[in-house]
Amino acid sequence: MGKVLAMNAARLRRFIADMTSLVGGAWQDKDEAAVIEVGRKLLGELVSHDDWLPESMARCPPHGYAQNLLWCDPFERFSMVSFVWAPSACTPVHDHRMWGLVGMLRGSEISQAFSRDAATGTLAAGEATTLMPGDVEALVPALGDIHRVTNALADCGSISIHLYGGNIGAVHRHIFDPETGEPRPFVSGYTNQVMPNLWVRSAEDRAGM
Numbered sequence: 001m002g003k004v005l006a007m008n009a010a011r012l013r014r015f016i017a018d019m020t021s022l023v024g025g026a027w028q029d030k031d032e033a034a035v036i037e038v039g040r041k042l043l044g045e046l047v048s049h050d051d052w053l054p055e056s057m058a059r060c061p062p063h064g065y066a067q068n069l070l071w072c073d074p075f076e077r078f079s080m081v082s083f084v085w086a087p088s089a090c091t092p093v094h095d096h097r098m099w100g101l102v103g104m105l106r107g108s109e110i111s112q113a114f115s116r117d118a119a120t121g122t123l124a125a126g127e128a129t130t131l132m133p134g135d136v137e138a139l140v141p142a143l144g145d146i147h148r149v150t151n152a153l154a155d156c157g158s159i160s161i162h163l164y165g166g167n168i169g170a171v172h173r174h175i176f177d178p179e180t181g182e183p184r185p186f187v188s189g190y191t192n193q194v195m196p197n198l199w200v201r202s203a204e205d206r207a208g209m
């Protein structure tokens, strides 16, 4: 039998446990800034290692992007999604309506921010941020959370790990027409039907992890 390299599920479990503690404390106090500040450090630490993402969450789609739910807090205080981008794939212009943190794991992506004029509804392009492995970008609705994300690589896939302050796949939010700024209601859902089993420890026991 060939050697099987076990993914480091312990690292992912640790992260989920730390996030659960965080939302049970600071988030319970409605201290969004504290959740974002500490969550950003935790996610930055997680994506500075690339030994923990289950293979089923990392498969590159033939085109577009997959948004795979890795974990949702039972009280829907946060969710964790693996975004897998086909070469050059991009999202529509969209909002989130909750805090978000995007951590780059493999490859690179560009987040183009937009601001929306309250009176006319038209969009104006803001800053473009390029993320490299280990980088984390924060999205805060109070500061403007409208953007379009593109895989910066034309010849290979990219993967980013997203954290949100709720069950992002079930949230009623918006896609915007880039020309007119006209909003359209949108619920993203998730690509995967099955979540990875992070709780089987037998392979780790055998590997002495």
Ligand code: FE
Pocket: 094, 095, 096, 147, 149
């Ligand atoms: Fe987004």
